[in-house]
Amino acid sequence: MRALILSDIHANLEALEAVVADAQTCGGFDVIWCLGDTVGYGPDPGPCIDRIREFDLVAVAGNHDHAAIGLIDASDFNESAKIAANWTANQLDHEQKEFLASLPLVAVQDTFTLVHGSLRAPIEEYLLDRNSAMGTLAILETQYCLVGHSHIPFRCLEIDGDVDFYDFTEDELIEMTNNRQIVNPGGVGQPRDRNPRSSYAIYDSTENNLVRHRVDYDILKTQRKMVAADLPSRLIERLGHGL
Ligand code: ZN
Numbered sequence: 272m273r274a275l276i277l278s279d280i281h282a283n284l285e286a287l288e289a290v291v292a293d294a295q296t297c298g299g300f301d302v303i304w305c306l307g308d309t310v311g312y313g314p315d316p317g318p319c320i321d322r323i324r325e326f327d328l329v330a331v332a333g334n335h336d337h338a339a340i341g342l343i344d345a346s347d348f349n350e351s352a353k354i355a356a357n358w359t360a361n362q363l364d365h366e367q368k369e370f371l372a373s374l375p376l377v378a379v380q381d382t383f384t385l386v387h388g389s390l391r392a393p394i395e396e397y398l399l400d401r402n403s404a405m406g407t408l409a410i411l412e413t414q415y416c417l418v419g420h421s422h423i424p425f426r427c428l429e430i431d432g433d434v435d436f437y438d439f440t441e442d443e444l445i446e447m448t449n450n451r452q453i454v455n456p457g458g459v460g461q462p463r464d465r466n467p468r469s470s471y472a473i474y475d476s477t478e479n480n481l482v483r484h485r486v487d488y489d490i491l492k493t494q495r496k497m498v499a500a501d502l503p504s505r506l507i508e509r510l511g512h513g514l
Contacts, residue, residue, distance in 0.1 A: 272378070273298060276456045276472040278306035278387075278419025280323070281335065282359065283460030283510075286469040287322055288461050289488035293471075297484060300473060302327040304380060305320035306419035306456070307387030307394070310371070311335025311430055312506050313351070313424040313460055314496035316359045318403050320367045332374035333360075333420065334394040342378030343394070358502060381476060382447075384413045388420040397421045404434045404453055415452045422458030424483055439472075456483060466481045467513035 277296045280287050294300050303326045310316035316339065323330070338356040340344040340363070345356040372465070376393035378385045389396035390407040398407060398418050404427045407416055424439040429451040439445075439454065457470025464470075468485040475481075490510050498509045 272476040273300045275300035279308040279458035279462035282316040285316035285493045286460045286488045288512045293486040305330035307333025308335045336371045382414040422463035424457030429452040462513045
């Protein structure tokens with residue numbers, strides 16, 4: 272079984288299509304594991320939801336998914352995220368909203384637990400340091416955990432009761448060891464590691480390995496749609512910088 276691991280699509284259909292096409296040419300996939308924030312920020316929230324639902328799909332909710340359907344209050348968001356969240360809410364039809372409302376906060380697949388932010392605060396906490404990693408490992412019931420939310424790719428290994436963060440290097444085949452591990456595949460629709468190309472990962476259960484790829488997409492096309500939708504310029508510009 273091969274799982275296409277996607278996080279933070281953020282309503283960027285051009286990025287999503289580029290990732291799906293790239294994954295299909297790089298060995299294909301049987302299922303999508305989606306780590307949340309399918310909507311928010313970008314110009315195509317409804318089409319992104321419909322597209323991932325065309326595949327076998329296991330998905331969890333992100334904070335922007337919940338903001339789009341009023342499950343959390345967007346007033347905690349920064350100004351441009353708030354504007355985008357309100358805009359997004361008006362773009363979704365009933366079925367798309369029902370889909371977002373149906374998403375669990377945590378899902379378990381094989382040896383993996385899927386969550387947007389962290390296990391101790393699934394849609395709030397950014398897992399980026401020792402403290403947050405230890406907090407998740409303390410309650411992790413599977414061998415591995417997949418997270419998104421920060422849009423920063425990394426691997427975090429538990430070694431002798433402590434943790435070590437590693438680069439999740441592009442195109443490097445990672446053999447999954449017995450160490451418990453937390454992995455972030457990076458962001459599909461709004462990468463924030465100063466690389467504007469879409470980031471995603473593939474898990475192969477037969478080989479028990481993981482690989483991360485990056486792919487170019489038509490950033491200008493997404494940006495033009497955002498201009499047409501009158502979305503905040505800060506959100507439009509950041510796509511070009513990978514921030
Ligand atoms: Zn996000």
